[in-house]
Amino acid sequence: MWKPDRDSAIPLYRQIADHLQEMIVHGEYPPGSPLPSERKLAEQFGVNRSTVVLAYAELRSLGLVESRPGSKTLVSPGWNQSASRTPEWHRYAESGGFLPNLPFLRRIRDALAQDESIIDLASGKLSTDLSPIREINEIMHTCTYHPDNGSDVSQGFPPLREALAAFLERNRGIRTSASSILITSGSQQSLYLISQCLLSHGDAIAVETPSFTRSLSMFQSAGLRIYPLPMDEHGVRPESIRELYSRHRIKMLFVNPNFQNPTGTVLQAERKKQLLDTASELGLPIVEDDPLSLTAYSNNYPLPIRAEDASSNTLYIGSFSKIAAAGLRIGWIVAPKSVIARLADARRQMDMGFSVIPQQIAASFIESQLFQPHMERLRRQLQLKLDTLVASLHRHMDGLVHFSVPQGGMHLWCRVVPQVHDGRFLDEALRSGVAFVPGSVYGAEPGYIRLTYARPQVEEIEAGVVKLAESLRAVME
The missing domain is CATH 3.90.1150.10 (Aspartate Aminotransferase, domain 1)
Structure with a gap:
């Protein structure tokens, strides 16, 4: 007996809908015949009833079935005519170049x-x-809106970038300027911009394994070849980088050195230095994702790689989503100005600039006495x-x-x-x-x-x- 494949990339409801569609097309359920009840199918396929509800809704959108109040779901008497007039939208959705979530x-x-x-x-x-609900609401009462505040600021709201430059030096030991910061709508958009603008289809990258970035389909969508950077309880093992570079010509390293997601590890100081030295020698950029450093329970915050990078090999990604006001969707990239200009241009093509209001709120919050x-x-x-x-x-x-x-x-x-x-x-x-x-x-x-x-x-x-x-x-x- 057919069963949906739980390990497939295709959602369960789509598998069930496709299976029933095939049975209808081949005459196993002729026009006008009743289909099994939602409850019976759920038991038969070992899924929740809500999954079958979605499958039947998909078949209704194709004109294959119809449901009448108080009666069973029936195969539409004229399904073969009506289906030809209805685009099979799920086929379009499955053929897009940007891959769905795992x-x-x-x-x-x-x-x-x-x-x-x-x-x-x-x-x-x-x-x-x-979440700092009271603090954010208090700040919102002090913010004023002006239509020109957000005009032509593709890098982000200037007061926020100035506030971030001071914040990063004060809290993370990173010395930078507002002109070297790009505001994004979170770490994932930062990674997306980097993968789309700084890398090309077929390029090889090295990513910590396990790592949050391995859960993102955006790298496969960009056509990148992903190779694992081995880890242990002390973080990434930098000695593997040379072999990866020699064998696969990797073009970029992606690391999350402090309270790493998902393992919670912190990269040892010796390894951090070895990672920097190796990357500098090979001319490899390091993309450092650092959303959780400030959550150190002992208040002994591990320094980011970027703070110790004298050669500017590191693209530093940060976000407030994990530590404050996720709804504001504030993230940032610290990078050389030529890289910022390239990413800002792409960002402008995507959305014509980020809303200035959450940027105002974020700037006020990190400069206020409420943040610490x-x-x-x-x-x-x-x-x-x-x-x-x-x-x-x-x-x-x-x-x-x-x-x-x-x-x-x-x-x-x-x-x-x-x-x-x-x-x-x-x-x-x-x-x-x-x-x-x-x-x-x-x-x-x-x-x-x-x-x-x-x-x-x-x-x-x-x-x-x-x-x-x-x-x-x-x-x-």
Whole structure:
């Protein structure tokens, strides 16, 4: 009996719709005949009823079926005529050059959107109690709008770039100027601009493995060849760079050295120097993504690579999304002026410039006396949530998962001791009411998971771990 492929890049509802369409076209369901009920099909295919609802909606959009209130879904009597007049939009969607998100990520996103009761140990978002809602609202009352404020500022709102230059020197040890900063709508747009403007189809890049950037389809969409930079508990192993350069002529390195996503590791000082020295000798640019350094629980913030880069080999990416006001969508790139000009030109073609209002708010926030107290509260609460998660794992999953406790960030990287199938584990967890991200999403070998503790409330964390433990035991049987 046919079953949807849970490891396929095609969403489950699309697979079901395509299967039913094939049966209709081949006469297994003639015009006017009833189709199975949503509940029956869900049981038959082992999916949620909502997945079948989406599949039937897709068939209705093609004119293949029709549903009448209080009756079954029927094959449309004139489907062969009506279908010819309806574009098969899903074919267009599947043929685009920009690849969709990975299947596991789409499955998690859809489940969280459909069921708000799921305990979210997957999303890298701050819970509302950790967000500076009061502070941002207070600042918003002081901001004034003028239509010329955002005119011809393709690099970003000048006061924000000035504020960021001071912020980076004060908090990250990076000396730069406003003219060397480009404002983006977050780290992912920064990475997208770099992949599209500074690299070409067929170029080779080296990316930490596991790494958040391995979960992004944008690199494959750009036609880049991706090679893994090996890691251990001390971060990237720089000695692998020469071999990658010699064998594959890599053109760029992508690293996240401080409280790395997903592993939480910090790149050792010796390795940081070796990485810089090797990149400088080979003329390789380093793209450094640094969203979480300021979450160090001990207030001993690890310096970014860019702060120690005297040769300007590093393109530095930052964002406020993980530490403050994700809704403002403020990110930035620090780079040589020629690179900034190229990226700003592309950015202008994409959206004609970023909205000035969130930039005004961000500039006021980082210069205000409200920012540091917010960061101190954020670090305390993240530490509390991490401690709660660790204690809960020891209590309910002792021997089932192994992990090292990070000193900052918001992610706990776990090795699952029993050998289980990633997809079955995730599906069982979502059915039980808890979400996590399988490590394979980040390029890791099977058997790892990332638990993110910034989104759930403290009181939800233990309940989430209990559900996680039950789900793991269920797929072990």
